[in-house]
Amino acid sequence: MRIRTVLNDLVPEALGVTDSHDHLFFRSAVLPGQELDDEAAAVAEVRAFADAGGQAIVQWTPHGLNRQASLLPGISTSTGVSIVAATGLHRREHYQDGYVDKVQDHLAEIFVRELTTGIGDTPVRAGLIKVAGGFHVLDGHAELVMRAAAEAHHATNAPIAIHHELGSAADAVLDLLVDELDVHPAAVILGHLNRFPDHRVHLELARRGAWLAFDGPSRANNATDPRLTDCLAALIDAGYAERLLLGGDTTTARARAATGEGPGMPYLLTHLRPRITRHFGADIADAVFRSNPARAFATDWRA
Template identity: 60%
Template structure:
């Protein structure tokens, strides 16, 4: 089952999915650029739904303003399934005293938000540092692995600059025993090394590429070649795609492409250049498997949209 903010659903109910995005987020590294407007979030969801979108996975973790309590209403109003995240990002996104307060209880915090919170998460979000895993990342990933073992939840990984993918897999899978197919590596094309992408995919992990919701992102030209190279190497069933909208200016209601661009801009290009079967796999079949789990603790009853 896939754990949405309205309850658990069957994988085949998920539909066309934006596999990595944000409806709400805040960070001291982005002062004045917070996503904190429910009306703007609803407009973005409505535009995504009008383009054929059916589901959005919000990767905003604990402590970064996910406004999880707003998500059920937005899901009902838009008709879009929403998967929320727990977890923790890099240390720079938090006040030091805030990190210290929860440091020794991270696994319990994650499990609570996955299984007992009024609005439950369906994903654990963690993050590496640029080209390495610092002490904070290793501590958070150990807690995420413990929470995964308790619940079955998938783990999404922010790869800073697209780097350290193999180090993450060594830590989560080899050291902490998380099955590779429960790991989703985010932003791989920001470090466009086809050999590294292939090695990561060969473990069984999912790779979540993100579309250019941040207009003119330097990695944009590498997106479709990266998708094609992985598909050609036999890993078409492990590719995900998301818009990763992190500022108000990047939304479609402002000056950015936003969530709808996945379907109005990128999907036609993928269908034309790489084939309709790959587009369908990336947007429908693959996320239905990536975010589905055999949950080891019960979620809320299912509510119809």
């Protein structure tokens, strides 16, 4: 089992304290003027995360949204923080008009190439597939992309991470990926669940064997931030602590800690980790930030 980073493949235990969902570079058509495209700002944010004890960042920025793959190895080397890059495709509205139409017939091929050969003209290989669902349902675009993701997963064993619009439709994602397309639930990471803070829904998802990712606090989902601890408590009390992941999901320049208004990546370790330790104990905090990511992002790569 290995975790594919932008520098090399790591044994899982080498990953260390991990931000399981974040963005160093990101450009979306729905967030004009808030692009993450400044290399110096990205380096400053990673160093601030490292100063707080961080050792790895999983960047969920998918194909076509300014991943800056050529810069990631240098950032990883200069900061000492491991970085996992993503392939995949986001919701249609994040792209400029016409972009999705150009690539939608070749998605599985693109995903496999970026997982096994490199992103663009770089040798940097992606370590996961990031896709997105719709609001409470899977629209045609979401289903098309997820079918391509499942095909790429079966070719490579890469994990699949899902953006759930406002935290919804995770059950529909598992119905498609796991029940219909035969992706093992342990290869599926359900993101943004804090944006739909229904404990019963979370428990139903946990019983199906997928990873449960809670992203924030961040400016993208601050309305549900006060519910985060309660959501985690319900799952921990039910015995699912070993299925939980946490990430910062910094999607705008304003949300960075080092160069913006925050809370940014360091907040996970300066504020959330101490809070989790106080409420649930050091072992749970270690699982959420260290041992769980080491298992969630590791796989026996086929290429």
